[in-house]
Amino acid sequence: MDKKRGIYIHMPFCVQKCNYCAFLSFKADGSPRKEYTDALEKEIKLRAALENEQGSKKIDTVYIGGGTPSVMDISTVSEMIKTLRRSFDIDEDAEFTLEANPATLGRKDGVMLAKLQAYKFMGINRLSMGVQSMDNDRLHFMGRIHTAENVARDMHFIRQKGFENVNLDLIFSVPGETAEDALSDLEKILALSPEHVSCYSLQIEEGTPFGDMAERGELVEVPDEEDRDTYHRICSRLKEAGYEHYEISNFARRSENDTDGRSVYRSRHNSLYWNMDEYIGIGLGASGFVNGVRYKNTSDLDEYFAAINEGRLPVAEEHVNTAFDNISEAVFTGLRRREGVSYEEAVSAYMKAHDAEDIDPQTDNDFRDFFWEVFSEAKPEAEAYAEKGLLIIDDTGLRLTKTGIDISNSIMSLFV
Amino acid sequence: MSYLDNIRNFSIIAHIDHGKSTLADRLIEKTGLVEARDMKEQYLDNMDIERERGITIKLQTTRLKYKANDGQEYILNLIDTPGHVDFNYEVSRSLAACDGAVLVVDATQGVEAQTLGNVYLALDEDLEILPVLNKMDLDSARPDDARAEIEDIIGLDASEAPEISAKTGMGIDEMLEKLVEVIPPPQGDPDGKLKALIFDSYYDSYKGVIIYTRIFDGRVKRGDTIRMMNTGKNYEVTEVGYCIPGTIPADELKAGEVGYICGSIKQIADARVGDTITLASDPATEALRGYKKAQSMVYCGIFPAEGEKYENVKDALEKLQVNDAAFNFEPENSAALGYGYRCGFLGLLHMDVIIERLSREFDLDVITTLPSVVYKVVMKSGEILEIQNPSNLPDPTLIAHIEEPIVKADIMTPNDYVGSIMTLCQNRRGKMIHMEYLTKTRVQLHYEMPLNEVIYDFFDALKSRTRGYASLDYEFLRYQPAKLVKLDILLNREQIDALSTIVPEEEAMAKGRGICEKLKDIIPRHQFEVPIQAAIGQKIIARETVRAYRKDVLAKCYGGDITRKKKLLEKQKAGKKRMRQFGQVTVPQEAFTEVLKLDDGK
Numbered sequence A: 001m002d003k004k005r006g007i008y009i010h011m012p013f014c015v016q017k018c019n020y021c022a023f024l025s026f027k028a029d030g031s032p033r034k035e036y037t038d039a040l041e042k043e044i045k046l047r048a049a050l051e052n053e054q055g056s057k058k059i060d061t062v063y064i065g066g067g068t069p070s071v072m073d074i075s076t077v078s079e080m081i082k083t084l085r086r087s088f089d090i091d092e093d094a095e096f097t098l099e100a101n102p103a104t105l106g107r108k109d110g111v112m113l114a115k116l117q118a119y120k121f122m123g124i125n126r127l128s129m130g131v132q133s134m135d136n137d138r139l140h141f142m143g144r145i146h147t148a149e150n151v152a153r154d155m156h157f158i159r160q161k162g163f164e165n166v167n168l169d170l171i172f173s174v175p176g177e178t179a180e181d182a183l184s185d186l187e188k189i190l191a192l193s194p195e196h197v198s199c200y201s202l203q204i205e206e207g208t209p210f211g212d213m214a215e216r217g218e219l220v221e222v223p224d225e226e227d228r229d230t231y232h233r234i235c236s237r238l239k240e241a242g243y244e245h246y247e248i249s250n251f252a253r254r255s256e257n258d259t260d261g262r263s264v265y266r267s268r269h270n271s272l273y274w275n276m277d278e279y280i281g282i283g284l285g286a287s288g289f290v291n292g293v294r295y296k297n298t299s300d301l302d303e304y305f306a307a308i309n310e311g312r313l314p315v316a317e318e319h320v321n322t323a324f325d326n327i328s329e330a331v332f333t334g335l336r337r338r339e340g341v342s343y344e345e346a347v348s349a350y351m352k353a354h355d356a357e358d359i360d361p362q363t364d365n366d367f368r369d370f371f372w373e374v375f376s377e378a379k380p381e382a383e384a385y386a387e388k389g390l391l392i393i394d395d396t397g398l399r400l401t402k403t404g405i406d407i408s409n410s411i412m413s414l415f416v
Numbered sequence B: 001m002s003y004l005d006n007i008r009n010f011s012i013i014a015h016i017d018h019g020k021s022t023l024a025d026r027l028i029e030k031t032g033l034v035e036a037r038d039m040k041e042q043y044l045d046n047m048d049i050e051r052e053r054g055i056t057i058k059l060q061t062t063r064l065k066y067k068a069n070d071g072q073e074y075i076l077n078l079i080d081t082p083g084h085v086d087f088n089y090e091v092s093r094s095l096a097a098c099d100g101a102v103l104v105v106d107a108t109q110g111v112e113a114q115t116l117g118n119v120y121l122a123l124d125e126d127l128e129i130l131p132v133l134n135k136m137d138l139d140s141a142r143p144d145d146a147r148a149e150i151e152d153i154i155g156l157d158a159s160e161a162p163e164i165s166a167k168t169g170m171g172i173d174e175m176l177e178k179l180v181e182v183i184p185p186p187q188g189d190p191d192g193k194l195k196a197l198i199f200d201s202y203y204d205s206y207k208g209v210i211i212y213t214r215i216f217d218g219r220v221k222r223g224d225t226i227r228m229m230n231t232g233k234n235y236e237v238t239e240v241g242y243c244i245p246g247t248i249p250a251d252e253l254k255a256g257e258v259g260y261i262c263g264s265i266k267q268i269a270d271a272r273v274g275d276t277i278t279l280a281s282d283p284a285t286e287a288l289r290g291y292k293k294a295q296s297m298v299y300c301g302i303f304p305a306e307g308e309k310y311e312n313v314k315d316a317l318e319k320l321q322v323n324d325a326a327f328n329f330e331p332e333n334s335a336a337l338g339y340g341y342r343c344g345f346l347g348l349l350h351m352d353v354i355i356e357r358l359s360r361e362f363d364l365d366v367i368t369t370l371p372s373v374v375y376k377v378v379m380k381s382g383e384i385l386e387i388q389n390p391s392n393l394p395d396p397t398l399i400a401h402i403e404e405p406i407v408k409a410d411i412m413t414p415n416d417y418v419g420s421i422m423t424l425c426q427n428r429r430g431k432m433i434h435m436e437y438l439t440k441t442r443v444q445l446h447y448e449m450p451l452n453e454v455i456y457d458f459f460d461a462l463k464s465r466t467r468g469y470a471s472l473d474y475e476f477l478r479y480q481p482a483k484l485v486k487l488d489i490l491l492n493r494e495q496i497d498a499l500s501t502i503v504p505e506e507e508a509m510a511k512g513r514g515i516c517e518k519l520k521d522i523i524p525r526h527q528f529e530v531p532i533q534a535a536i537g538q539k540i541i542a543r544e545t546v547r548a549y550r551k552d553v554l555a556k557c558y559g560g561d562i563t564r565k566k567k568l569l570e571k572q573k574a575g576k577k578r579m580r581q582f583g584q585v586t587v588p589q590e591a592f593t594e595v596l597k598l599d600d601g602k
Helices: A033-053 A074-087 A109-122 A136-141 A148-160 A179-190 A209-215 A224-240 A268-274 A301-309 A323-334 A343-352 A364-374 A379-387 A402-406 A408-415 B020-031 B036-044 B048-053 B085-096 B113-124 B143-154 B172-182 B310-322 B348-360 B415-427 B458-465 B505-522 B562-577
Strands: A005-011 A059-066 A090-100 A126-132 A166-172 A196-201 A243-247 A250-253 A279-282 A287-290 A293-297 A315-320 A391-393 A397-400 B007-014 B061-067 B073-079 B100-106 B128-134 B195-204 B208-217 B219-221 B225-228 B234-236 B239-243 B247-249 B252-254 B258-262 B276-279 B298-304 B328-334 B338-345 B366-368 B375-379 B384-387 B399-414 B431-437 B442-450 B471-482 B484-491 B501-504 B530-536 B539-546 B579-582 B585-588
Touching (some): A005 A074, A005 A268, A033 A301, A059 A268, A074 A109, A109 A148, A126 A148, A148 A166, A166 A179, A166 A224, A179 A196, A196 A224, A224 A243, A268 A279, A268 A323, A279 A293, A293 B562, A323 A343, A323 A364, A323 A408, A343 A364, A343 A397, A379 A391, A397 A402, A402 A408, A408 B562, B007 B020, B007 B113, B007 B172, B020 B061, B020 B100, B020 B172, B061 B239, B073 B208, B085 B113, B100 B113, B100 B143, B100 B172, B113 B128, B113 B143, B113 B399, B113 B471, B128 B143, B128 B172, B208 B252, B239 B252, B298 B310, B298 B328, B298 B348, B310 B328, B310 B338, B310 B348, B348 B366, B399 B415, B458 B471, B484 B505, B501 B505, B505 B530, B505 B539
Parallel strands (some): A005 A059, A005 A279, A059 A090, A166 A196, B007 B073, B100 B128
Antiparallel strands (some): A243 A250, A279 A287, A287 A293, A293 A315, A391 A397, B061 B073, B195 B208, B195 B276, B219 B252, B225 B234, B298 B338, B298 B366, B328 B338, B375 B384, B375 B399, B399 B442, B399 B471, B431 B442, B484 B501, B484 B530, B530 B539, B579 B585
16 A cells, blocks of 8 residues: 655744744735745645646645744635645644744734644644743744743633643753753743654754854854753653653654554654655745655745746756655665664565665565665764664664764765 | 078967967968968867966977078978976977077066076077067057166167067067068088987877987988987987978988978887987997986875776876876875875876866766875985875884985066065065065066965965966075974875875964864864864864764755755755765865965955
């Protein structure tokens, strides 16, 4: 049976851009938001038409990300989702996530309740909140528009409206922040008992206000040692609090409904990315992986509108994955998961590509042998990492150890 | 009237960038037997590296025809010369083949160090010199100043020096008239015993070695058996002819003429520049003077980089040597870098060119080690060793003393920069011999300096301190005893032989510190601390530490943009490929060449 697909829709608008943000987003005020959702609807239809030609598949996750999707007008989002549902066959129990930033759901209690109610009607069943910190000074420093108090209030109403799957994002290693600060943030987040927590170490990127400050020497990055110490303490604390650490930066609360030790609250959508599953990307700068082809939409808003108005997909880059691309991506995305990547899934990804050698592995050993045949050059170095206790290589696959996570890029780069 | 009266054999001499090659091109276009539109491929497109650097490394020779105002048709043999100090010997042999030289002076720059160096070489060969002022199309041209400099500094009468622009073609006709008038016709006896000077040669895969020659006496034709007077080898001539450019066969070459000879000669080394060709059946009694074996001044190790095959490097070096008698190599084994070659060069530029050709023409990935000069090590036993690889320096207790090569360095500069040049030279152990004001604003500084100090980045340092205005000319002077020690570098407590250098004892501490600091910047962080140490014998004299990194992880995959993540990982992997593994420590390849670039001014 074919796997199901996900859909990602990008909303590139924010109230204001944060100081660390290198994502694609524009100031919401004065931006053509309505035109944008209209264009999204057209792109959805174009994609769906293409899908129907190729034999459409059930959609089991939808993720509306940004930007800040919650700044979009409810009326337009609602229309867009209707179009989405008409165009694609979305599972009844699909995971349907909307990213929302604190303090964007409505100032008045009534507005907020109504807005959340509207999201419920649309079928959104998971909210992902960009909390980032629970310290108002740090929030301000990062250029966030909200306060810790906003977060608490938002969560209160979110729960009141019956959202039972909520993710809270936390950023640590902001310049000047100690491990204790981060852990104190985490405690405040845990007090809100989210089903899911994402913890990201701040990356200072070129071209952001933080990047510029760092270049001028006005920003002192948290030393690696401290950052890693913070990270590991966060991981321990979350584990202690009953969360499953299932991906480098992601934690899901355990519950009695878990099967095979996997939390039901794992993000199904993000898991697509780590499982070599397919997803359709829609919107400005969105990426997709459909029928073995990776594509990326244009990041230029004018170009995006122009393409849509001409009735064509706004794809800027397209790459037909080779068998090696597939196995390589399976490894480095799979290694992000704590359970690692099995030889079987990596080799299966390989076999799906158009140019795969005709192989017919049957046993675990067949998968393993073929895997290491492909990566024979990387093997000695991989084994050296294993000896240092950074990587576990066993009969069924590979996975990073906790310390291996810290240098995961070096290990992953062996496999590209 | 003899046929000799209608021949002019000449070279163009100039400082780098003064427009020699452009002038040569213009002359060919004006008078050559090549169609203008074919010219690019035939003449210009010879070596990319030369063109990019604006210098001529390999000689070109061309036969031109010019109908002068007196109604006579003249054969002009333009013998081009390499334009860099590394190739002084080749320049001198090319000049020896001429009867006169056109001295090109950039009218915007005036006389430079190499202008003078080249003029002296030409005077040594008794050449008549015709000065011309080039780049007259530029607004910044100051012909009167340039003329005054030629008269004051060189001592030539420049009052009638043609004003030209090689670029636009302005003044070229006037210059050619002057050339025929000033430069004397060759002399020689076509019926005498054959004496022909080899002034260049190159390897052609069909014809074997093609010798460029000037016939001084006698004549040579196909079927003759020729003898190289210095190497003593005999060859049967398969073809003679003129360089138009390219090779156009002729019946014979006779006294006064310039052309080429082929004789199934397998390697360049058998037709050495400067050697004299005579007939085996009727040899001349004496060779032409001035023959010298090419001597390597600078050495470095060339090793295959990670993943590159030793055999490929060997093949490429052999191919380069076929065409370059001044380049030599022998196998070398380094504990750090494995099997490779120790290569000898005429100088730094020669080295750069060869290394660049390895990557460009042969697509090779190589690691080059620090350049080194040849030291004479006098042992207590009285034995004298020539050491060009620091790793081979014998146990210090067995050494009586070490001698290093000293060069005579002439630096010409606007007087504003004298102070900073003096500081630079002093820092490089230079000894000032003399300083003279050539004009009110131009100064020539004469230094004696260890060659070792010149070969790393002296030229770059000189240029950067003088905004490019200073020019340098240097030549080997003598060997001189010096207090030198071997400075070893240890990474993670392991000695890396390819990073050893020989340095003056009194500077060892500073150099050791400098190298450690530089390596600290070059070596990427590892998962553990990497101590970098500089040592003399067992004694550690400097230490730095590369801090361990603890973090190399991307927290987030950008909204399913796997391709972006993949590109990052691929970049990381590619970066690693340019690294070299030493035990646990990974060192970028550039470490081996960059590490001694410690310009004191920065």
